[in-house]
Amino acid sequence: MxxxxxxxxxxxxxxxxxxxxxxxxxxxxxxxxxxxxxxxxxxxxxxxxxxxxxxxxxxxxxxxxxxxxxxxxxxxxxxxxxxxxxxxxxxxxxxxxxxxxxxxxxxxxxxxxxxxxxxxxxxxxxxxxxxxxLSPSVTAQLIAAVTRTDEGSDADRRTRAAQDALAGLTERERDVADGVARGLSNAEIAAELFMGVPTVKTHVGRLFAKLGVENRVQVAILVHDAQG
Missing domain, CATH: 3.40.50.2300 (Response regulator)
Structure with a gap:
């Protein structure tokens, strides 16, 4: 319809x-x-x-x-x-x-x-x-919430798991993941990394598959978790 x-x-x-x-x-x-x-x-x-x-x-x-x-x-x-x-x-x-x-x-x-x-x-x-x-302001709120709620061994476990997951990315995929985590759109990531928007979309799709996530919000959380 x-x-x-x-x-x-x-x-x-x-x-x-x-x-x-x-x-x-x-x-x-x-x-x-x-x-x-x-x-x-x-x-x-x-x-x-x-x-x-x-x-x-x-x-x-x-x-x-x-x-x-x-x-x-x-x-x-x-x-x-x-x-x-x-x-x-x-x-x-x-x-x-x-x-x-x-x-x-x-x-x-x-x-x-x-x-x-x-x-x-x-x-x-x-x-x-x-x-x-996902906007930059939302990303900031999520990171603040993670910082307040993640404590002790549970946070350590998530940090290690996130670091292991990101270790499987290529350098370019990691650059794109960092852009996603900062709340940038595909067009903004493309401009920052001197890439075409279709190429960014392809990298984002690969990120989802490699990291086992469903959306960009989860990518942002994973990147933050990896920072410990």
Whole structure:
């Protein structure tokens, strides 16, 4: 299905939040001529596991803190069974520890609940197109969260594992990985490294395969982990 008059594919969105007013508000923000159609709603993570797969949703806006089953658990389960889904986690706080955990599981990114409507629409479109939802400010927040939450042997273990993973990269792939970790777009990485954008895209695809990750957020976290 296409967005009428634009030829742009209609994006099917599922909204998961325990507050019905939030669900209604998000539906209103994303309706109209935005090219986005809300095809499913759920009030908790358990309900999401039932309604999201059958809805045909492309993108899920997933609240993190909910009763019955939280958004983190639901995100893990949905991506395990339906890895093609693009899940954006919603939070009230940009330093929520559960956000970091959700990104490690493969969530496409996160948004604050007070994100302006235009930015929300842009984020859904960006994720639906398979592009990164990672900005330098988000990277800084993630690194700060990692620094606060990683302690002792668990942090040491992740550092060693990340260093081992990055050791398998070529020098050029490592340069691209560093750019991704700094929140640069493919075009920005291409300009910085004097490469073509298609070449950068190829390197990013190889990074995903070699590092065993699903998105650029996970690359950024892995690069940070390797720094210890």
């Amino acid at each position: 296409s967005d009428e008059g634009s030829g742009r594919p209609q994006i099917r969105l599922a909204v998961v939040d325990d507050d019905p007013m939030v669900r209604t508000a998000l539906g209103m923000m994303l309706g109209g001529g935005s090219g986005i159609t809300v095809v499913a709603e759920a009030g908790d993570g358990e309900e999401a596991l039932s309604v999201v797969p059958s809805s045909g949703a492309d993108v899920v806006l997933m609240d993190i803190r909910m009763p019955v089953r939280d958004g983190l658990s639901a995100t893990e389960e949905l991506l395990r069974v339906h890895p093609q889904l693009k899940i954006i986690v919603l939070t009230t706080f940009d330093t929520d520890d559960m956000v970091l955990k959700a990104l490690r599981t493969g969530a496409a990114g996160f948004l604050l609940k007070d994100t302006p409507p235009a930015r929300l629409v842009e984020a859904v479109r960006t994720v639906a197109s398979g592009q990164p939802m």
